[in-house]
Amino acid sequence: MTVLRRVGIRLAWFIGSLALASFLIFLITNKLPGNIAQVILGTNASPGEAAALEERLGLTKPFFTRYLDWMAGVLRFDFGVSYYSGEAINPLIASRFEVSAWLVGLGMLLAVVIAIPVGSYAAMRRRHADGVAVSALSQIGLAIPAFWAGIWLVIVFAVNLGWLPAGGYVSWWESPGEWLLHLILPVTSLALVQSSVLSRYVRSAVIDVSHEDYFRTARAVGWSRIGALWRHGMRNIAISLLTVIGLQLATLLVGAILIEQVFALPGLGSALLMAVSRRDLGIVQAIVLLLVWAVLLINFLVDVTYQLVDPRLRRRGELQ
Amino acid sequence: MNILEVTDLTVRFGRNRPAVDSISFTLGAHDRLGIIGQSGSGKSVTSLAIMGLLPEHAQVSGSIRFDGRELVGLPEREYRKLRGDAVSMVFQEPMTALDPTMRVGRQLGEVVALHHGERRGSIRDGVLDWLGRVGITEPARIADSYPHELSGGQRQRALVAMALANEPALVLCDEPTTALDVLVQRQILRLLDVQLRDRATVFVSHDLAVVREVCPRVAVMLEGRIVEQGDIEQIIAEPRHPYTAGLIASARIDRVPRDQPLPSVADFYTPAEEA
Amino acid sequence: MKRGTLNLGLTLIGIVVVLAAVGLVWTPFDPTKITGSPLQPPGWPHVLGTDGLGADVLSRLMSGAKICLLVGIVSVAGAAVVGVPIGIFSGMTRGWISDLPARLSDILYGFPALLLAILLAAAVGGSTWTAMIAISVATIPAFVRLARAATYQVMSHGYIEAARVSGIPKVAIAVRHVLPNIAPVLGVQASVSFGIAILAEAGLSYLGLGSGPEAPTWGRMLREAQDYLFNAPILALWPGLAIAVATMGFNLLGDGLRDLFDPRLREMS
Numbered sequence: 114m115t116v117l118r119r120v121g122i123r124l125a126w127f128i129g130s131l132a133l134a135s136f137l138i139f140l141i142t143n144k145l146p147g148n149i150a151q152v153i154l155g156t157n158a159s160p161g162e163a164a165a166l167e168e169r170l171g172l173t174k175p176f177f178t179r180y181l182d183w184m185a186g187v188l189r190f191d192f193g194v195s196y197y198s199g200e201a202i203n204p205l206i207a208s209r210f211e212v213s214a215w216l217v218g219l220g221m222l223l224a225v226v227i228a229i230p231v232g233s234y235a236a237m238r239r240r241h242a243d244g245v246a247v248s249a250l251s252q253i254g255l256a257i258p259a260f261w262a263g264i265w266l267v268i269v270f271a272v273n274l275g276w277l278p279a280g281g282y283v284s285w286w287e288s289p290g291e292w293l294l295h296l297i298l299p300v301t302s303l304a305l306v307q308s309s310v311l312s313r314y315v316r317s318a319v320i321d322v323s324h325e326d327y328f329r330t331a332r333a334v335g336w337s338r339i340g341a342l343w344r345h346g347m348r349n350i351a352i353s354l355l356t357v358i359g360l361q362l363a364t365l366l367v368g369a370i371l372i373e374q375v376f377a378l379p380g381l382g383s384a385l386l387m388a389v390s391r392r393d394l395g396i397v398q399a400i401v402l403l404l405v406w407a408v409l410l411i412n413f414l415v416d417v418t419y420q421l422v423d424p425r426l427r428r429r430g431e432l433q
Numbered sequence: 434m435n436i437l438e439v440t441d442l443t444v445r446f447g448r449n450r451p452a453v454d455s456i457s458f459t460l461g462a463h464d465r466l467g468i469i470g471q472s473g474s475g476k477s478v479t480s481l482a483i484m485g486l487l488p489e490h491a492q493v494s495g496s497i498r499f500d501g502r503e504l505v506g507l508p509e510r511e512y513r514k515l516r517g518d519a520v521s522m523v524f525q526e527p528m529t530a531l532d533p534t535m536r537v538g539r540q541l542g543e544v545v546a547l548h549h550g551e552r553r554g555s556i557r558d559g560v561l562d563w564l565g566r567v568g569i570t571e572p573a574r575i576a577d578s579y580p581h582e583l584s585g586g587q588r589q590r591a592l593v594a595m596a597l598a599n600e601p602a603l604v605l606c607d608e609p610t611t612a613l614d615v616l617v618q619r620q621i622l623r624l625l626d627v628q629l630r631d632r633a634t635v636f637v638s639h640d641l642a643v644v645r646e647v648c649p650r651v652a653v654m655l656e657g658r659i660v661e662q663g664d665i666e667q668i669i670a671e672p673r674h675p676y677t678a679g680l681i682a683s684a685r686i687d688r689v690p691r692d693q694p695l696p697s698v699a700d701f702y703t704p705a706e707e708a
Numbered sequence: 709m710k711r712g713t714l715n716l717g718l719t720l721i722g723i724v725v726v727l728a729a730v731g732l733v734w735t736p737f738d739p740t741k742i743t744g745s746p747l748q749p750p751g752w753p754h755v756l757g758t759d760g761l762g763a764d765v766l767s768r769l770m771s772g773a774k775i776c777l778l779v780g781i782v783s784v785a786g787a788a789v790v791g792v793p794i795g796i797f798s799g800m801t802r803g804w805i806s807d808l809p810a811r812l813s814d815i816l817y818g819f820p821a822l823l824l825a826i827l828l829a830a831a832v833g834g835s836t837w838t839a840m841i842a843i844s845v846a847t848i849p850a851f852v853r854l855a856r857a858a859t860y861q862v863m864s865h866g867y868i869e870a871a872r873v874s875g876i877p878k879v880a881i882a883v884r885h886v887l888p889n890i891a892p893v894l895g896v897q898a899s900v901s902f903g904i905a906i907l908a909e910a911g912l913s914y915l916g917l918g919s920g921p922e923a924p925t926w927g928r929m930l931r932e933a934q935d936y937l938f939n940a941p942i943l944a945l946w947p948g949l950a951i952a953v954a955t956m957g958f959n960l961l962g963d964g965l966r967d968l969f970d971p972r973l974r975e976m977s
Contacts, residue, residue: 258910367820
C-alpha cells in the first residue's frame with residue numbers, strides 16, 4: 114500500500130521534527146549566553162543567592178538531563194513552573210489558549226468568507242475595470258501589517274465612533290454579547306489582511322478552473338457563469354484551497370501575537386510577551402513550543418490530507 | 434421550415450483577421466451538416482458562436498436564427514434556457530470534459546434538473562435510462578462512478594447522454610470522436626447516427642472520412658470562410674476548390690501506390706500568403 | 709501594463725531608498741532628541757509634526773527607513789547565502805541526502821520569524837541583530853526549496869548532461885551553469901522575501917523586540933503612537949504608510965520580475 118507507506122514516512126518525519134524543534138527551543142533558551150538566575154535576580158544579586166536559586170530551579174543538573182526532564186513533563190501535559198512567580202504554568206496556558214483559539218479560528222473563518230466571493234469576482238471580471246480594482250485592492254492589503262489595520266479600526270470604531278471597545282476581553286461564559294463585541298475588531302483586523310492573501314489565491318484558482326473543459330461543459334448544459342463556478346468550479350478548487358488555508362493558519366497563529374498586543378487581549382501571545390519582558394524562560398519555552406508544534410501539526414495534517422486525496426482528483430492542487 | 438439559419442456570421446477577436454468570416458448555411462429540422470476544416474479554420478468558433486459560449490471579448494455580427502429566434506445579441510438569461518435544453522453540444526475531450534470530482538450520474542441528472550427541475554427519484558430513473566440508451570451496459574454502476582473510473586468510450590457516451598438528455602432540437606458535435614481510438618470511434622459514430630436521427634445536427638470535424646459516415650451534406654471551411662458546401666458524395670467526386678481536392682486526396686491513402694509519396698493538402702492548395 | 713507593475717514597484721522602493729539615503733547624511737532634526745513641543749500637527753519647521761515626546765516625526769521616519777532597508781538587505785542576503793548553496797547541492801544530488809535539506813527546511817518552517825525573534829529576545833535580549841538573525845533564519849527555507857526545485861529543472865537540460873559527461877567538476881557546473889539559470893527565480897524570491905522581512909521587522913519592533921530606543925523604527929513609532937490615539941491619531945498614519953509603501957514596492961517588484969522572466973505568463977496576459 115504505497116499511500117500508507119508515504120503517510121507512514123511522513124508521520125515518522127513529523128515526530129522527528131517535533132523532537133528536533135523542542136530541542137532547538139530548549140537549546141536557545143538554555144544554552145545562549147546569559148545566566149538565568151542572574152537575569153531573574155538582577156545584576157546586584159550576590160553569587161550565593163544566584164547559586165541557591167539555580168539549585169532550586171534544578172539548573173545545576175546536566176543540560177541533557179534537564180531537556181529530558183522537561184520533555185517528560187510536556188508529554189504528560191505538565192509544563193513545569195514559572196521561574197518568575199513559581200506558579201504552575203498549566204493553568205495559565207489553559208486560560209490563555211481560549212482567547213487565542215477564538216481569535217485565530219474566527220479570523221480565518223471571516224477571511225475565507227470574504228476571500229471566496231471577492232476572489233471569484235476579481236477572476237470573473239478580470240477584463241473589466243472593477244475586477245482589476247479588486248485585484249489592486251488585494252495587492253494593497255498584502256502590504257499592510259495587520260496590527261496597523263487594527264490600530265486604524267480602533268481609531269475609527271472605538272475612538273471616533275465609540276461603537277466598539279478598543280481592547281480587552283470578556284469570556285463567552287460571562288457575557289456572550291460582550292464577548293462578541295470585544296472580538297469584532299481584533300478578528301476583523303486579522304481577517305482583512307488575511308483575506309487579501311487568500312482572495313489572490315482564489316482569483317488565480319478560479320481563472321484556471323474557468324479554462325477547464327468541464328467548466329465549458331457546465332456552461333454548455335445551461336449553467337450561468339456563477340452557477341457553473343459554484344457547482345463545478347468550487348468543488349475542484351476546494352482541495353488546493355484547503356491546503357492554502359492550512360498553511361496560512363500557521364501565519365495567522367503568529368500574527369495573532371501582534372493583534373493581541375494591539376487590543377490588549379489576554380491570549381497566549383500576550384502571556385508570551387509578558388514572560389519575555391520578565392525573562393521567565395519556563396513560560397517562554399512552553400508557549401513557543403506549543404505554537405511551533407501547532408504550526409508543524411497543521412503542516413503535517415495538510416500534507417497527509419493531500420496524500421490521502423485521490424491523485425486524479427487533486428490535479429491542479431500542486432503547490433509550490 | 435429551417436431550424437437553423439446562419440447568415441453572414443462574422444466573429445472577430447480583437448483587431449485580428451476574423452476567425453469566422455461572413456459564413457452562411459441553413460439546416461432543416463432533421464438535417465445533418467458536416468463542417469470540415471483544419472484547426473484554426475473557424476469551425477469550432479462557429480459552433481461556439483451558435484452556443485453563445487464565445488469568450489467575452491469576441492465581436493459577433495451577422496445573424497443566427499434558431500427556430501425563428503435571433504440568437505446574436507440574445508440576453509444571457511434567455512440563452513441559458515436554450516443551452517443544454519433546445520440546443521446542446523458534444524465536446525471533443527472526453528477525458529477532461531466531465532467534472533472529475535462529481536459522480537457521472539449526478540452530472541447527467543443535473544442537466545435535466547437544471548431545466549426541468551424534476552423530483553430526485555424520477556431523475557435517477559431518467560439517468561439510468563439515458564445511460565442505457567447510449568449503450569452503457571451497467572448503467573447503475575457507471576452512474577455511481579467518478580469520470581476517472583470510466584474508459585474513454587464510456588465517458589464519451591456519458592457526454593452524449595448529457596447532450597441528449599433534454600431532447601434538444603439541435604445538437605452541435607465538436608470533433609466528438611477525435612480523442613478516441615479507432616474501434617471506439619466506430620461505436621460512437623454508430624451511436625450518434627442512431628441517436629441524432631430525429632434532430633438537426635452540425636458535425637464539426639477535421640476528418641473527412643468521419644464526416645462522410647454521418648453527414649449527407651458538408652461545408653468546407655478555410656481561414657474562416659466556407660469555400661464550398663453541398664452534397665458530400667458530389668463534392669468528393671468533383672471538388673471545386675483545390676483545398677477540398679487536397680483534403681480528399683490525403684484522406685485516401687489506401688489508393689496511393691506503395692512507392693509514391695503520401696499526398697498532402699499542400700500539394701493541392703497553398704495559402705495565399707505563402708504563394 | 710505588466711511593465712507598469714515593475715515600474716510602480718521600483719518607484720515605491722525608490723521613495724524609501726531616497727528617504728533612507730538622505731537620512732544617512734542629513735535629517736531635519738536629530739531623530740532621537742526632543743526638538744520641539746510634543747504632539748505638534750504637521751507644519752513648519754516640523755513638516756510631519758512631532759511625536760508624544762516632541763521628537764520630529766519626519767526625521768524619525770527617515771531614520772526608520774534606514775533600519776528597515778538594513779534589516780531587509782542583511783536578512784535576505786544572509787538567507788540567500790546560506791539557503792541557495794544548500795538548495796543547489798540538494799538539487800544536484802540524488803537519494804536521501806538530497807531530501808535531507810528539504811526536510812530540515814520543513815522544520816524551520818515551524819519557526820516563523822516572529823517566534824524565533826521572541827525566543828532570541830527572551831534568551832539574550834532583543835536588538836536589531838536578533839531581529840536580523842531571526843528573520844534571516846526564517847527566510848532560509850524559502851531559498852532552499854526554491855533553489856532545489858529550480859536546480860532540478862535546470863539539471864534536465866542537455867548541456868548540463870554534456871558538461872557532466874565531459875568531467876567538469878560539480879562545483880564548476882553549479883557556478884557556471886546552474887546559478888546563472890536559476891538567478892531570475894532567486895531574484896523574484898529575494899524581492900518577495902524582502903517584503904516579508906519588512907513586515908516582520910515592523911512587527912518585531914512594534915512588540916519592542918527589535919532595535920532599542922536609540923534607533924527609531926517604524927514599528928516602534930507605531931507602538932508609541934498607540935498611546936495618543938485620542939489626541940493625535942495622525943501619528944499612527946505615517947509609519948504604517950511607510951511600511952505599506954516599502955512592502956508593496958518589493959511585492960510589486962517581485963510580481964514585475966516574474967512577468968518579465970516568465971514568457972509563458974506574459975503570453976497569457
